[in-house]
Amino acid sequence: MTLPAGFITKYETLLKADAAAFLATFDASAAAGFRTNPLHEATAAAPAIPWSQWGHYGKVAGASLAHVAGDVYSQEPSAQFVGTVAAPKPGERVLDLCAAPGGKSTHLGSYMQQQGLLVANEINPGRARVLSSNLERFGLTNALVTNTDPAHLAALLPEFFDRILVDAPCSGEGMFRKDPDAMSYWTPSYSASCAERQREILTEAVKMLRPGGVLVYSTCTFAPEEDEQIVAWATQHLALSVLPIEKVAGIADGRPDWANGDLALAGTARLWPHQVAGEGHFVSKLQKAGSAAAARPRAVAPVRLNREQQRDFAAFEQASLAAPLNLPLTLNRDVLATLPTDTPALPGIHILRTGLTLGTFKRGRFEPAHALATALAPAAFKTVVAVSEDEFARYRHGETLSRPALTSKQTVLLTYQGRGFALGKAVSGTIKNAYPKGLRI
Ligand SMILES: C[S@@+](CC[C@H](N)C(=O)[O-])C[C@H]1O[C@@H](n2cnc3c(N)ncnc32)[C@H](O)[C@@H]1O
Numbered sequence: 235m236t237l238p239a240g241f242i243t244k245y246e247t248l249l250k251a252d253a254a255a256f257l258a259t260f261d262a263s264a265a266a267g268f269r270t271n272p273l274h275e276a277t278a279a280a281p282a283i284p285w286s287q288w289g290h291y292g293k294v295a296g297a298s299l300a301h302v303a304g305d306v307y308s309q310e311p312s313a314q315f316v317g318t319v320a321a322p323k324p325g326e327r328v329l330d331l332c333a334a335p336g337g338k339s340t341h342l343g344s345y346m347q348q349q350g351l352l353v354a355n356e357i358n359p360g361r362a363r364v365l366s367s368n369l370e371r372f373g374l375t376n377a378l379v380t381n382t383d384p385a386h387l388a389a390l391l392p393e394f395f396d397r398i399l400v401d402a403p404c405s406g407e408g409m410f411r412k413d414p415d416a417m418s419y420w421t422p423s424y425s426a427s428c429a430e431r432q433r434e435i436l437t438e439a440v441k442m443l444r445p446g447g448v449l450v451y452s453t454c455t456f457a458p459e460e461d462e463q464i465v466a467w468a469t470q471h472l473a474l475s476v477l478p479i480e481k482v483a484g485i486a487d488g489r490p491d492w493a494n495g496d497l498a499l500a501g502t503a504r505l506w507p508h509q510v511a512g513e514g515h516f517v518s519k520l521q522k523a524g525s526a527a528a529a530r531p532r533a534v535a536p537v538r539l540n541r542e543q544q545r546d547f548a549a550f551e552q553a554s555l556a557a558p559l560n561l562p563l564t565l566n567r568d569v570l571a572t573l574p575t576d577t578p579a580l581p582g583i584h585i586l587r588t589g590l591t592l593g594t595f596k597r598g599r600f601e602p603a604h605a606l607a608t609a610l611a612p613a614a615f616k617t618v619v620a621v622s623e624d625e626f627a628r629y630r631h632g633e634t635l636s637r638p639a640l641t642s643k644q645t646v647l648l649t650y651q652g653r654g655f656a657l658g659k660a661v662s663g664t665i666k667n668a669y670p671k672g673l674r675i
Pocket residue numbers: 331332333334335336337338339356357358361383384401402403404431435
């Protein structure tokens with residue numbers, strides 16, 4: 235791989251004797267990894283990633299059953315250390331401020347076990363849509379997906395969160411092997427402009443953190459300007475102090491000498507591609523001064539359905555679910571969803587997803603959402619239809635299936651090898667295709 239000359243000189247100067255080993259990694263292939271989904275009790279036989287509870291080395295195809303059923307999330311191995319460091323507890327209020335496409339959010343959700351509130355925000359509208367569908371596939375029911383900039387969110391949610399992740403937009407030097415195009419943006423001054431944006435994002439993020447709360451700041455770049463120097467700046471300007479990160483399996487200390495010399499910076503973590511099997515990451519764990527409970531702004535109240543809506547939703551539950559869901563609900567126009575605990579009112583903010591989308595009220599009936607197929611366990615459905623390998627492929631292509639014994643009108647869960655992957659509409663012995671057009675292959 236031909237690296238920018240300035241990049242080579244920079245890291246020869248910084249890394250000295252280690253530079254040759256570091257630069258040689260750019261001629262090796264990228265390390266691939268994935269995490270299994272503990273919400274689905276999914277497991278995998280592939281070699282474990284030592285710093286990631288659910289992490290494994292290897293590739294999972296996008297068309298595979300494990301991927302389609304939301305049993306796995308593909309994520310570069312070193313990126314998985316970010317979730318390990320953030321490790322939110324069930325019941326906390328957590329913000330992933332720069333969240334798309336959702337690698338870290340799904341990891342945070344794995345720790346939270348569907349309890350508490352995970353706000354996954356993304357500034358870019360297209361990327362926010364991808365984030366939303368990835369969280370749906372993973373089956374998260376306690377996430378709120380927003381599409382706004384940090385300042386707008388900060389104005390509405392002062393001191394609201396127990397834990398915040400800022401996985402910042404950066405110069406992406408750790409992405410060069412996976413995505414050589416990332417190199418085309420590199421100039422000697424690129425890191426300085428990224429750093430300016432990182433300081434702006436952190437300034438807003440800290441406003442949303444309760445006193446005593448924890449903020450994890452990470453990048454996928456090696457540049458000290460965006461790593462230790464940002465943390466040094468944050469400790470000087472934002473009432474944050476460094477909490478030391480426990481290092482395992484070749485993960486290195488941060489470099490105080492690459493910033494202001496503050497020895498606390500050694501408590502940050504660097505994953506170098508010549509020292510661990512991964513692409514490279516920087517991770518820091520910071521705590522806000524003081525101690526206080528999270529603020530309690532106006533929360534969204536659960537919706538009370540009108541008579542027709544109650545009737546249509548109850549008819550769906552009776553025909554298709556093993557038991558009523560019995561969860562707090564929210565209605566956005568005609569779309570019904572579960573309401574995560576503590577969901578705040580966010581006037582003027584574009585919200586793409588609240589909790590688990592259950593479905594849509596159409597004229598005189600309730601149309602269940604595809605999200606149910608990967609979020610609910612098969613036991614939650616009245617009727618589960620196991621399909622063959624051939625039917626699995628045909629259904630995802632958009633075809634109907636024949637099941638002459640299924641005569642009553644109901645929504646069924648389709649499973650392949652025991653994993654739920656789609657809903658279908660059983661009508662007079664045929665399962666009409668309900669696989670979303672955007673997911674068909
Ligand atoms: C490193 S990526 C996040 C990756 C994500 N955390 C994951 O694990 O899948 C950084 C994200 O920050 C977003 N971003 C760009 N500018 C931003 C800004 N000014 N404020 C907040 N987010 C921004 C980008 O669109 C991008 O999706």
